[in-house]
Amino acid sequence: MALSLLTMATWYIYAGGAVAAVFLTIGLGRLDENASDAWIFRPLLIPGVLLIWPLVLWRWRVLHRGENKLDRHRMPRAAQDRIALAFVCAIPLIIGIALISRQNPDALAPPVLLEAAK
Amino acid sequence: MSVSYVPVQWNPNKWKYDAVLIALVVVYIIVFLRLGTPAADFTRPVDGAILRIRAFGSCAFLMLTVILAIGPLARLDKRFAPILYNRRHFGVMTTAVAFTHAMYVLGWYFAYAPIPRLEALLVSNTSFGQFLGFPIEALGIAALLILSVLAATSHDFWLSFLSAPVWKSLHLMIYPAYVFVVAHVALGYFQDAKSPVFALIFTGGALTVAGLHLASWFKERRFSPSTEKWVKACKPSEIPDKRAVIVTISQQERVAIFRTGNSFSAVSNTCAHQGGPLGEGKIVYGHVTCPWHGFSYKARNGCSPAPFTEKIPTYNMSLENGVLFIDPKANQPGTDVEPIIVEGVVHG
Amino acid sequence: MAKEKDPFFVGWGKIPKDYKVFLISLTASIIAVFAILSYAISSTQSDPGDGALMGLTTAVGILQADPYPVLHVISSGRYQPGETIILSGGGKRGVVKRAAGFDGQVVRAAGVTMQRGDLNGMQLRSGKNGLRGDDTGADAFTVRVENLGRWRLTGEICDGKCLNGAMRPGRGLAHKACANLCLLGGVPPVFVSSAPVEGSEFLLMADANGKAVTEEILKFTATYVEIEGEVERRGELLIFKISPETIRLAQ
Numbered sequence: 001m002a003l004s005l006l007t008m009a010t011w012y013i014y015a016g017g018a019v020a021a022v023f024l025t026i027g028l029g030r031l032d033e034n035a036s037d038a039w040i041f042r043p044l045l046i047p048g049v050l051l052i053w054p055l056v057l058w059r060w061r062v063l064h065r066g067e068n069k070l071d072r073h074r075m076p077r078a079a080q081d082r083i084a085l086a087f088v089c090a091i092p093l094i095i096g097i098a099l100i101s102r103q104n105p106d107a108l109a110p111p112v113l114l115e116a117a118k
Numbered sequence: 119m120s121v122s123y124v125p126v127q128w129n130p131n132k133w134k135y136d137a138v139l140i141a142l143v144v145v146y147i148i149v150f151l152r153l154g155t156p157a158a159d160f161t162r163p164v165d166g167a168i169l170r171i172r173a174f175g176s177c178a179f180l181m182l183t184v185i186l187a188i189g190p191l192a193r194l195d196k197r198f199a200p201i202l203y204n205r206r207h208f209g210v211m212t213t214a215v216a217f218t219h220a221m222y223v224l225g226w227y228f229a230y231a232p233i234p235r236l237e238a239l240l241v242s243n244t245s246f247g248q249f250l251g252f253p254i255e256a257l258g259i260a261a262l263l264i265l266s267v268l269a270a271t272s273h274d275f276w277l278s279f280l281s282a283p284v285w286k287s288l289h290l291m292i293y294p295a296y297v298f299v300v301a302h303v304a305l306g307y308f309q310d311a312k313s314p315v316f317a318l319i320f321t322g323g324a325l326t327v328a329g330l331h332l333a334s335w336f337k338e339r340r341f342s343p344s345t346e347k348w349v350k351a352c353k354p355s356e357i358p359d360k361r362a363v364i365v366t367i368s369q370q371e372r373v374a375i376f377r378t379g380n381s382f383s384a385v386s387n388t389c390a391h392q393g394g395p396l397g398e399g400k401i402v403y404g405h406v407t408c409p410w411h412g413f414s415y416k417a418r419n420g421c422s423p424a425p426f427t428e429k430i431p432t433y434n435m436s437l438e439n440g441v442l443f444i445d446p447k448a449n450q451p452g453t454d455v456e457p458i459i460v461e462g463v464v465h466g
Numbered sequence: 467m468a469k470e471k472d473p474f475f476v477g478w479g480k481i482p483k484d485y486k487v488f489l490i491s492l493t494a495s496i497i498a499v500f501a502i503l504s505y506a507i508s509s510t511q512s513d514p515g516d517g518a519l520m521g522l523t524t525a526v527g528i529l530q531a532d533p534y535p536v537l538h539v540i541s542s543g544r545y546q547p548g549e550t551i552i553l554s555g556g557g558k559r560g561v562v563k564r565a566a567g568f569d570g571q572v573v574r575a576a577g578v579t580m581q582r583g584d585l586n587g588m589q590l591r592s593g594k595n596g597l598r599g600d601d602t603g604a605d606a607f608t609v610r611v612e613n614l615g616r617w618r619l620t621g622e623i624c625d626g627k628c629l630n631g632a633m634r635p636g637r638g639l640a641h642k643a644c645a646n647l648c649l650l651g652g653v654p655p656v657f658v659s660s661a662p663v664e665g666s667e668f669l670l671m672a673d674a675n676g677k678a679v680t681e682e683i684l685k686f687t688a689t690y691v692e693i694e695g696e697v698e699r700r701g702e703l704l705i706f707k708i709s710p711e712t713i714r715l716a717q
Binding site: 131138141142145146147149150151153154155157158159160161162163164165168169172173176177180184197198199200201203226227228229230231232233238239241242243245248250251253254255305306307309310311312313315316319358360361399400402407409412 | 472474475476479481484485488489492493496497500501503504505506507508509510511512513514515516517518556557558559633634635638639640641642643644646647648650651684685686687688689715
Binding site for chain 3: 103105108110111112113116117118
């Protein structure tokens, strides 16, 4: 289980490396005019591509086909509100659980002899 | 911005910001290891590796706490906005500190075992069904992974490539990350520390962040959305000169009405850069200027001044019986709209 | 310079004067608060106790393999005859396999000594340098075994190596995964009782039959638990033969 998780993670990073190699050398300059002559900043993007390469491939496809319909001014504000509220509830909940669970080493029961040796 | 990408767009304010960040970490670690620890009441000293685990871990927690407090603080009091300006550097630095903490943990608690470190990390504790003794490492890994993704995608390129809404959604993961960190500490060191001092600092910090978010949420809620065809905004005199009033027209959309002297224009409240609240900005050198990173636009057409090419949507307005109304249907970004001129208006 | 009427900060521009004062004081207070919090957190860390590594030594004694390898000392430069030492290997490893062939025999053990209160331990050197049969004709003695009855004890399940001084602190929830790794590696589990039982707060754990405990206890390591079981004194060490079905979190 643990091993297969590690193996999967390793392959995920390898795949990310392949995507990064193609994207940062060929794909980037074609997609973003601001990047076409900018090379120094590209190594900075490698960790990001390694971590979220499926998202990179998806956006690459969308931009390549010119389907970019996402309204830049329509931000995920409703989602942000919901997440922030869930966050506001989660923090006291976790701290509450942690406080209730907390064991006091100075208030432990003393040893009890249940049955003397025969 | 629409100029060739560079690793960091440095300016003097960013240098100062980063210098303060580095000072913060250095001061924290030195005080922890050189001043505080020798003053602790130990029969025999705590292992050096464990001290460093604690120093970097607690430092990362406090930094993340400050980062999450900046957003709501800047909404509640504008003077905090400059800290928000370079929040990304704060985030990257925090990720580095958290990573250092994780490396010390891996090299101490998970080294010297018959199995490799990463495998040891995953198999040593699998008691996911209980609160006390829960594998806190899993929580820490989850938080660190999120922080790494956010740090790795903090460059402006990612904003433009992923599009601002996708980028923003991705970066909302900072909230689950903080929840993981709080649980990581609450079920770990918080249980071990006998002194109430750590418990107070930890719970105080986490609850303050939650409280600030609640407060800023209440403040935001006052702008209630409207379903009317033309949305009633406000009287022209309610808008201070060179400033704006924000009007909520739907769940996702807000409009900022800017005033320059006696001329009024409506643009999207969302900056094309990182989605900053333009309506909390100001007219600087004749342009609407975002309070977050200083991106600017012409009020009448939503276009950035040359050489920049950023555009935001504009909105049509009308003046009826001395009140401004907004057409909730946004114009295409960059559409020129004749400003509404209201003679003899004073701020009152 | 006159005060601006409506100050506004732009990252690429000059910071307004009103903001400057605020920002300088804010920066100074954040750094000061971080320094104070750092001092507060670090100066109130819990005492890790007196467990420590104490240097190299050798000991000749009677090896007992179950539930975990221990040595009843016959002669040693460091230990008193009759003292009982818990044995472990390098890193997070026990010496169960190495000791298996020597059960009940007189052996010569060498390694790093560990001590915490009246709990004695030794991290054996590798191979024969660490453990081999003794042919010097040392006088073996019969290890005294005494049944002390059935007890309900409250305390913490630890790994007998970190607790003993290999790590400081070598117990608690932050150390749980490490304790589990040690136990999985064969390091003897030690129960730290809330108060001394018949003179000692440290008890070597065993299952009800006096053999090594199962992985069931890994769920409960590093927390305070209640367990019932027979307590037995072997040499100078207490053995806690637990009934695993009775383990539960302490209140």
